[in-house]
Amino acid sequence: MRTSLFAPLQLAATAFLLAQGIVASPILDRRATCTHGVWRCNDSGSALQQCSYNAAGSLDWIDISVCPSNTVCSLAVYGCVAGVPSKPSTTTAAKTTTSAAVVTTTSKPVATTGQPPVTTSQPPSSSVVPAPPLPAVKKVIYIDNTAGALTGANLAVPGYADNDYNIVIIGFWLDQGPWDSAVSWVNLEPAVRQSYINAYHSAGKRVLVAAFGAAEWPTSANVNPVDSANKLAAFVKQYGLDGADIDWEDNNSLQAGTGEAWLISFQRQLRSLLPSPQYTITHAPQAPYFIGNTNIYPNGGYLAIDKAVGSTIDFYNIQFYNQGPSTRYDTCTTLLSVSGGDWPGTSVFEMSAKGIPLDKIVIGKPITSAGAANTGTMAVGDLAACLREAKGKGWHAGVFGWQFTLDPSGSWIKQLSGSL
Template structure:
């Protein structure tokens, strides 16, 4: 996924990363605590599939923070993007600019509509492993931010391609340590914790450190689901139902949906991610009608994890209504 204020060209598994970030400041301790009998616990409990996830990074004139719930009807997770190692940017930053009462009001409206509000971490402009960020300290700081600003959880959009491509296992170990510490601070069943890997990172024997097959082996039980990015990986990658669902190309072998599941990733955790328009990604775009047909086909074969889209406002209520229409009509 691409940070709004950084010009990025994603070619294959490369990404340009900007370094100009706002300071995070001192994150305060958790402002709210929950136990298994509190209403707060049930309000935050991890939702069951299908998951319909929309990211929001782009500034929208006249709008600070998330849009009115009517504009995102049909989704059940809204991801404010991004919280970086050096601070909150774009929609995540906008969330901090609202007053506590404004955030509380928005949160209540989203909860009433069945939509969880989370923050997405890192994105294409952050390279935490390559830049030497400490995974434990970073997890602690980011989890404190989530608690301070009363969100439902996090999405780990790790795109440190250089670290994965080195193949020495350090990126995978970093992600495992980071995820474990997030779970210390953001307990499972109380907070959502998702990851958003690119689909090729599930290709067996393609990366020396194992990429996301290794991450899943180490900490998959702590991750609620994967918002898999089936885009930005080549002009002909994941653009047909067959390529998306059953038979990926030789470039990224065994990285189609059901092939990933065959490698041991639970099918119920594999959310199909796509760009809203051809302009929202370098490649991998599908029309809503084509994607709806693929989603219907996948559901007929036992999949029900859901769909992710990058990003609002290119995608909104009408987009997800179309994509859900054949398999998950409202």
């Protein structure tokens, strides 16, 4: 997610790879007959399955939703619908409908609209602890690199891993299905997953899923934004999540002037399906996306996106790191007031002066240098001093840390909490 660079050589290399048809998305990896990320209904039509890694680290068909009585699996709605199973037919690589009960394998789930299908992913509503209100000061943590690890400690669940974080973001959802820690979330037994949700909520925490990241460039891949938003909303609802974080890092599209319209359309559709305040929708742009230089981003970058749909975005988890040696964001000056270098005008208060609400600018940092590809890491004491300075000037949005595996004890956020 957090290793995209803006250096010209990196962009040139990326463009070359795309021109050669090489896509940096692990979801497209093909292995044997079970291709990672592919969805299907099982032979009896009783379960929706996805090809994913099992606990032994091997690709296998994993039950995502087991259909209750009088319902059957259908890829037409990416879940279970009313019906009675019939005899299965031979599956093929192409999507064909064989009956109301059984649908053959497809390379990705079909977009859904409206309410999610009938599933057994959630227990009865009487066992559900409602989500807490969105906190004024956000203490956000991303969870990644835990695929196959299903313990509460790996997922920062209160009671297993106590800490001060109040928003947990699980990475990642891709347009073709869950990846990495989102696979762990999907593979939890429904009762266990709900117990984790209840623990988050009881402790005043919301839990979201991060979409896209550095692994998927949906705009460059010509993914339909409305269809993609439909699928993400269905995933959020099916797996009991409190919303989604849009970690869109399709740099080439933004430079080409096509990214803004894609994201605006995507956000409008997603918010229509995940209404506020029940659901939280955040975005995680890299700080240079707010530069406002039309020679770099001809259609305005995230300033244009905020103008069009900013009122429907709860806040921004802004990546103040990995932007090369000239704009490091690693002093209070470059982080808060004068960013300088290749990306001038992209510090916290410079963004605010351009119209981005100060209470929506969440400062994102790698927890240690192991979480950064190059620059932007700060000693926790130095970062705390900058947060106090920003707070004294009216900022109070909060921070995010990348990522939880670098702060399993919660010491990083504990040291920062007193400065927020």
